[in-house]
Amino acid sequence: MTEFEHNLAKAKKAVSMGKLSRRDFMAFTMASGMTLSASQMMFASAARAEPKKGGHFRAGIGHGSTTDTFDPAHFASGMDFAWGKGLSGAPLVRINPKGAVVPYLAESIEQSNGAKTWVFKIRKGVTFHNGKTLTADDVIGTINYHNGPDSKSPGKAYLTNIAAMKADGPNTVIFDLKGPDAGFPANLANYQFPILSITDGKPDVSGMGAGPYILDGFEPGVRVHFKRNPNAFIPGNFDEVTQLAILDPAARTNAYLAGEVDFIDRADLKTIDMLKAAPNTELYNVSGWEQLTAPMFTNTAPFDKVEVRQALKWAINRQDLVDKILFGYGKAGNDNGLAATMQYATVPEPVYTYDPEKAKSLLKKAGMEGLKVDLSAADAAFAGSVDAALLMAEHAKAAGITINVVREPNDGYWSNVWLKKPWSHCYWGGRPTADAMFSVAMAAEAPWNDTKWKNPRFNELLVAARGETDDPKRAAMYAEMQQILHDDGGWMTLMNTNYVGAMSNKLGHGDFNADLDHDGGYMYDRWWFV
Numbered sequence: 293m294t295e296f297e298h299n300l301a302k303a304k305k306a307v308s309m310g311k312l313s314r315r316d317f318m319a320f321t322m323a324s325g326m327t328l329s330a331s332q333m334m335f336a337s338a339a340r341a342e343p344k345k346g347g348h349f350r351a352g353i354g355h356g357s358t359t360d361t362f363d364p365a366h367f368a369s370g371m372d373f374a375w376g377k378g379l380s381g382a383p384l385v386r387i388n389p390k391g392a393v394v395p396y397l398a399e400s401i402e403q404s405n406g407a408k409t410w411v412f413k414i415r416k417g418v419t420f421h422n423g424k425t426l427t428a429d430d431v432i433g434t435i436n437y438h439n440g441p442d443s444k445s446p447g448k449a450y451l452t453n454i455a456a457m458k459a460d461g462p463n464t465v466i467f468d469l470k471g472p473d474a475g476f477p478a479n480l481a482n483y484q485f486p487i488l489s490i491t492d493g494k495p496d497v498s499g500m501g502a503g504p505y506i507l508d509g510f511e512p513g514v515r516v517h518f519k520r521n522p523n524a525f526i527p528g529n530f531d532e533v534t535q536l537a538i539l540d541p542a543a544r545t546n547a548y549l550a551g552e553v554d555f556i557d558r559a560d561l562k563t564i565d566m567l568k569a570a571p572n573t574e575l576y577n578v579s580g581w582e583q584l585t586a587p588m589f590t591n592t593a594p595f596d597k598v599e600v601r602q603a604l605k606w607a608i609n610r611q612d613l614v615d616k617i618l619f620g621y622g623k624a625g626n627d628n629g630l631a632a633t634m635q636y637a638t639v640p641e642p643v644y645t646y647d648p649e650k651a652k653s654l655l656k657k658a659g660m661e662g663l664k665v666d667l668s669a670a671d672a673a674f675a676g677s678v679d680a681a682l683l684m685a686e687h688a689k690a691a692g693i694t695i696n697v698v699r700e701p702n703d704g705y706w707s708n709v710w711l712k713k714p715w716s717h718c719y720w721g722g723r724p725t726a727d728a729m730f731s732v733a734m735a736a737e738a739p740w741n742d743t744k745w746k747n748p749r750f751n752e753l754l755v756a757a758r759g760e761t762d763d764p765k766r767a768a769m770y771a772e773m774q775q776i777l778h779d780d781g782g783w784m785t786l787m788n789t790n791y792v793g794a795m796s797n798k799l800g801h802g803d804f805n806a807d808l809d810h811d812g813g814y815m816y817d818r819w820w821f822v
Contacts, residue, residue: 300324343800347821348532351810352544354558354675356537358513359707362499364484365438365445368706370557370809371516371537373483373721377813379533380421380518381486381501382525384412384431385477387724387812389803393477396526397426397487397502399463407472407761414463418525420489421500421507428459433490447484449731449738453758471759478724482732483813504528504817513537513703518816529820539702541675548573548794557793557809558675561619567794576793577621580806581631581722584622584674584789586667586684587742588782589714594665599658601782604665606654607691608684609646614787616683617676621792625785628774629729632788633806636726636770640778651691664694665715672705673717680786681717711742718742721808726770727758734777743782750776798822 303320314335321331355370364376375381384398395401400413418426435457438445453476456468469476487502488495499507505518505528518533536553538544541560548556549570557576559567568575588595588604595601610624623632626644630637655661669681678699685695700709700716709716723729732738735754736746750773757769777783791809800822805812811819 343529343820344822345527345529345531345820347530348534349530349555349799349816349819349821350534350536350553351815352536352538352547352553352556354539354541354544354556355672356513356535356539357672357703357706359704360512361497362507362510363497364486364488365443365447365497367484368446370721371535373808374535374810374813374816375499375501376483376486377481378503379505379816380499380503380507381488382418382503383481383483383485383487384414385481386814387478387481387805387807389805389812391724391807393481393724397431401477403474403476407474407476407759408469410467410469410476411460412465412467414465415525416463418502419523420496420502421521422489422496424489424491426487426489426502427462428465429462430487430490431465432457432459433493433495434485434488437488437495438484444739445484446732446739447482449735449740450479450482450484450728452731471755472761473727473758474761475725475727475758479728479731481724482728505530505533508532526817528817530816533816539672541671545794554799555793555795555815557791559792559794560675561617561621561792562676564619564792570794572797574795574797574799576791576795576804578791578804578806578809578811579633580789580791580809581634582789582791582809583625583629583631583720583785584677584680584787585625585718585720585742586715586784586786587718588784589744590746590782591744592714594660594663595714595782597658597660598780599654600660600663601784602779603651603654603658603660603663603691604688604693605644605784606647607651607688607693608784608786609687610644610786611646612687613680613683617680618787618789622787622789625788627778627781627783627785629734629777629781629783629785630726630774631722634722634726634729636767638771638774640775644778646687648687648690651688651693655692662692662694664696666696666698666713668698668700668709668713668716670700670702670705670709670717672700672702673710674719674789677717684786711740722806724807727754730754730773734781734783745781745783747776747780750780 317335318331382397385393386396388394398412399415402411438447439451453469455470504524506521508519509517516535544556547553667681669677671677681697688695736751753769753773760766800820
């Protein structure tokens with residue numbers, strides 16, 4: 293290391309500790325021949341290198357509804373997935389920026405018996421916000437709450453392989469599975485599984501958890517406020533966190549530009565240049581696992597005919613949607629159910645492109661020429677949903693298809709439209725494994741199977757792949773499943789989108805998670821003010 297490199301390292305460390313000003317750092321680096329822009333970038337990186345405590349983080353979120361609840365068995369939107377992943381709640385494990393499972397409430401995880409038995413050691417001394425000590429019984433009670441015979445929790449789809457659970461002392465939980473599952477711990481990282489306080493067999497679903505922030509005010513569909521938990525086993529960096537539900541993309545942008553929030557998600561890409569030009573702003577642009585979809589009920593006419601489903605897939609110009617709705621911040625989908633960066637993702641053939649003539653031929657085969665269908669859309673589903681639906685209607689005309697766009701209210705969209713209307717818009721954040729994604733979204737009895745699709749071969753492979761420890765064989769099974777979904781399913785991935793938002797450059801952060809928006813749902817306790 294040269295003398296300059298040694299001194300530069302010392303200067304960057306001093307910046308990270310708040311002991312060297314921007315002016316002095318810039319003077320030092322530029323005197324050594326570094327350009328102004330390079331010096332600025334290096335200062336910003338150094339300032340963010342060490343988390344600092346304090347401040348009030350305000351996030352403008354393009355989610356939220358008057359039906360929102362802190363009951364994790366009913367979590368449904370991007371407003372609440374942070375609640376379960378480490379805001380007020382705390383799960384056993386989390387996902388790191390490299391996509392690996394890491395312990396959180398758990399201290400260690402071990403498997404035996406060919407991945408059929410999993411032992412979770414729980415951290416000692418963890419307390420809930422009410423002062424109650426967390427034990428193995430709370431873990432078991434939480435899982436039973438989601439996995440009971442009468443449970444309607446979407447999280448149940450991740451737990452179907454559990455045969456039995458038992459506590460081995462106050463801080464150890466043993467899971468015995470029905471069959472091998474090498475990816476089992478990843479299922480417990482999903483946001484439905486913050487560990488709940490269990491008293492007399494009943495879970496506390498009031499929002500009181502063991503996470504780094506304590507609920508301090510809740511107006512469903514409007515505002516949620518948290519304050520730092522002074523007794524958290526892993527503290528958050530902010531003194532306070534406020535989530536504001538701002539469903540309208542233009543309103544979110546205006547709130548950010550007015551300084552009312554420090555971060556917004558789901559940026560209005562039509563006006564992205566306003567955010568790029570805003571002072572003290574960093575564009576949040578992460579190529580993630582999110583899919584913007586148009587699920588069709590495969591048990592409801594006319595979508596119960598596979599030729600109709602396929603015709604609609606050929607009748608939509610997905611690249612046009614990427615260009616005009618995402619402005620290039622994403623890629624055209626191909627209905628395989630997995631984002632391209634996920635393990636085991638494939639590209640089934642033929643790739644769905646815009647081919648109205650093929651769509652016409654399929655409709656003729658089904659005796660459905662002149663098809664007329666309703667499509668429900670709202671920007672609550674994803675930013676630009678209504679515009680995307682109108683474009684889809686234009687695309688489909690060339691195939692002789694009339695799509696009637698139903699503009700649904702944003703409020704209550706996830707309660708009243710999705711899973712209720714036969715064809716609608718939706719978005720899906722990623723899941724840490726192929727098994728998790730398929731189990732919650734496409735498995736026959738999954739509560740969130742939003743296409744009502746039941747394919748026997750797909751479901752047979754789902755169970756077989758979960759227990760297959762030979763990786764090439766497992767990959768072949770997942771490839772076949774993606775091909776079946778592509779050919780037969782009602783799952784239509786319009787676009788695989790980047791997560792795009794805006795954030796103050798006064799916010800520090802490490803590497804971003806790509807599995808979900810909001811830094812994987814972890815921004816509230818991982819970020820800090822520099």
